Amino acid sequence: MFTMPEKIIYALPEQIGNTELFVGRKMEFDYYLGDWYYYLINNMAQSQAIVARRKKGKTAFLQRLFNILWSCPDTGVIPFYFSVREVKTTLAEFSKSFFATFVNHYFAYRKRNPEWAAFPKAFAALRGKIEDKHLKETYEVIEESERINNWGQMWEAASRAPFGIAVVQNVKIVQIFDEFQNINEYVYNYRGEKIDSLSGTYLDLAEKREAPLIISGSEVHGLLEIVRRLTARFKERTLGNLPEEEAKEAIRRYAKASRTKINEQAEEKIWNLTQGDPLYIRALMQSEHNDTKDYTNEDNIIATYTREITQGEIYGTWAEYIVKVFLEVNERNAKRIMLYLFQTGEERTRAQMIKDLNLDMTDLELQMKLLQLIKADLISFGSTAFRYVIAQDKTYELVFRRLFQDEIDHFIPDIRKELRQEMGRTSYEKGKFREYLVRERIKKPFNLKDLAENGIDLTIKPKTILERETVKVGLRDREIDLIVKGSVELWIDVKDTKGKYGKRDADRWIEIKNTINEISPKTLFATYSQNGYTTSAKELLVSSGIYVLKGEEG
Numbered sequence: 001m002f003t004m005p006e007k008i009i010y011a012l013p014e015q016i017g018n019t020e021l022f023v024g025r026k027m028e029f030d031y032y033l034g035d036w037y038y039y040l041i042n043n044m045a046q047s048q049a050i051v052a053r054r055k056k057g058k059t060a061f062l063q064r065l066f067n068i069l070w071s072c073p074d075t076g077v078i079p080f081y082f083s084v085r086e087v088k089t090t091l092a093e094f095s096k097s098f099f100a101t102f103v104n105h106y107f108a109y110r111k112r113n114p115e116w117a118a119f120p121k122a123f124a125a126l127r128g129k130i131e132d133k134h135l136k137e138t139y140e141v142i143e144e145s146e147r148i149n150n151w152g153q154m155w156e157a158a159s160r161a162p163f164g165i166a167v168v169q170n171v172k173i174v175q176i177f178d179e180f181q182n183i184n185e186y187v188y189n190y191r192g193e194k195i196d197s198l199s200g201t202y203l204d205l206a207e208k209r210e211a212p213l214i215i216s217g218s219e220v221h222g223l224l225e226i227v228r229r230l231t232a233r234f235k236e237r238t239l240g241n242l243p244e245e246e247a248k249e250a251i252r253r254y255a256k257a258s259r260t261k262i263n264e265q266a267e268e269k270i271w272n273l274t275q276g277d278p279l280y281i282r283a284l285m286q287s288e289h290n291d292t293k294d295y296t297n298e299d300n301i302i303a304t305y306t307r308e309i310t311q312g313e314i315y316g317t318w319a320e321y322i323v324k325v326f327l328e329v330n331e332r333n334a335k336r337i338m339l340y341l342f343q344t345g346e347e348r349t350r351a352q353m354i355k356d357l358n359l360d361m362t363d364l365e366l367q368m369k370l371l372q373l374i375k376a377d378l379i380s381f382g383s384t385a386f387r388y389v390i391a392q393d394k395t396y397e398l399v400f401r402r403l404f405q406d407e408i409d410h411f412i413p414d415i416r417k418e419l420r421q422e423m424g425r426t427s428y429e430k431g432k433f434r435e436y437l438v439r440e441r442i443k444k445p446f447n448l449k450d451l452a453e454n455g456i457d458l459t460i461k462p463k464t465i466l467e468r469e470t471v472k473v474g475l476r477d478r479e480i481d482l483i484v485k486g487s488v489e490l491w492i493d494v495k496d497t498k499g500k501y502g503k504r505d506a507d508r509w510i511e512i513k514n515t516i517n518e519i520s521p522k523t524l525f526a527t528y529s530q531n532g533y534t535t536s537a538k539e540l541l542v543s544s545g546i547y548v549l550k551g552e553e554g
Contacts, residue, residue: 024246241276347382
């Protein structure tokens with residue numbers, strides 16, 4: 001079992017700068033320092049791929065994980081961090097850089113000297129300073145292979161060094177590679193040709209339990225394309241926004257660091273705006289446009305965030321990237337499709353798009369167009385490869401609409417008005433309020449026949465009610481709105497959307513029910529929808545044995 005160090009030593013300087021600004025990621029640390037660590041020390045750990053959109057805090061998390069592991073010298077678990085830079089290089093130089101970084105991090109840990117990690121020595125500077133005979137032999141192989149222009153042998157020796165040392169020294173080495181998607185984009189052979197299959201090195205090495213990998217990258221689909229080529233070598237995990245409490249703690253810390261006045265109401269409004277996105281929180285709190293240093297006034301938040309969306313860091317992250325993609329991709333209808341997906345707010349099939357947008361293209365042409373947008377990380381697949389969706393991210397949406405809605409609809413969005421509306425939607429109004437109302441009705445013993453339209457004569461006596469609990473359902477983590485634990489266990493799906501509870505919602509909940517009932521057949525399932533149900537959805541729910549809770553008046 002891993003025990004957190006009393007003090008974290010920041011051997012690897014963290015990109016976040018002020019280490020006090022790192023907040024949360026409890027769920028991720030619980031996994032990597034919990035189950036995964038247990039598997040690691042027992043020689044069972046599977047290599048990992050952390051998938052997330054740009055600037056979600058992947059680098060901050062990986063660097064903090066490195067420093068936590070580095071701060072525990074008695075575990076025999078040695079961290080090695082390597083960022084694959086977005087810079088053209090030769091395989092020879094890449095091999096030397098990789099090996100030198102590994103040696104520096106290895107010696108930093110072994111010698112308990114953080115200088116090796118903070119101010120690493122270049123490959124040439126390591127000559128004569130490597131005491132370990134195995135690493136010294138590898139160094140000499142790389143040096144001799146370069147002399148005879150055998151770059152392939154250089155990379156073979158460098159890439160296998162972490163695994164080899166882990167075996168002969170009877171230790172575990174955690175290889176943490178950031179921006180891994182760049183490995184197939186920026187490394188060139190001696191003929192000046194890009195080596196677009198260099199990731200294939202890890203078809204073998206990713207399986208080595210003595211030195212497993214944790215890889216990540218900011219080009220989601222580029223990374224996934226590599227990972228899926230490495231057939232089941234990596235377990236994919238998603239790094240999303242910060243949960244509400246962690247996000248609010250981040251807001252408080254950034255407010256203190258930026259000398260910005262806030263209160264509980266400001267925290268709530270900023271949470272509503274950013275939804276826990278680390279980039280959005282940082283950009284708002286550290287914005288050069290934050291002139292007033294007072295976010296207790298709603299107008300100041302709106303003024304600063306509007307500037308960030310139209311010309312600040314948020315704009316620079318999203319808008320310039322979107323424009324670059326449209327310059328590289330045939331943009332015919334692409335902007336209309338994206339605006340359409342933003343406005344629908346849910347999955348759409350290709351057939352629906354062709355009909356609703358009156359597109360003059362075949363299904364195959366549309367499929368190719370959509371695949372281009374997916375590869376560019378602008379949209380995603382929905383529940384199937386025939387369905388498509390765009391991230392429900394108001395900030396991303398406003399950046400896009402600010403750029404293109406006038407061109408498409410001859411309409412310029414009122415950003416300040418929409419931001420004010422977004423901030424005014426409290427957490428309760430976004431769903432927690434309905435969960436609260438349902439919870440109030442089930443705090444005391446209740447009978448299902450009184451609570452549900454199709455209820456049976458069964459009295460449930462609650463002991464504990466869990467809200468928004470993340471549980472493993474099959475192979476996926478799912479957030480369950482309410483779980484009642486008592487004389488029986490009851491899971492409740494609460495919906496407070498503009499539309500009715502539809503077939504897609506029903507299919508999702510039925511799938512969860514069937515999966516859980518395979519291992520826990522006595523667990524009961526129910527739904528509550530503020531705006532009612534479609535006829536087909538309600539029929540599906542009832543026929544599947546799911547209880548449909550009555551409205552508050554019922």
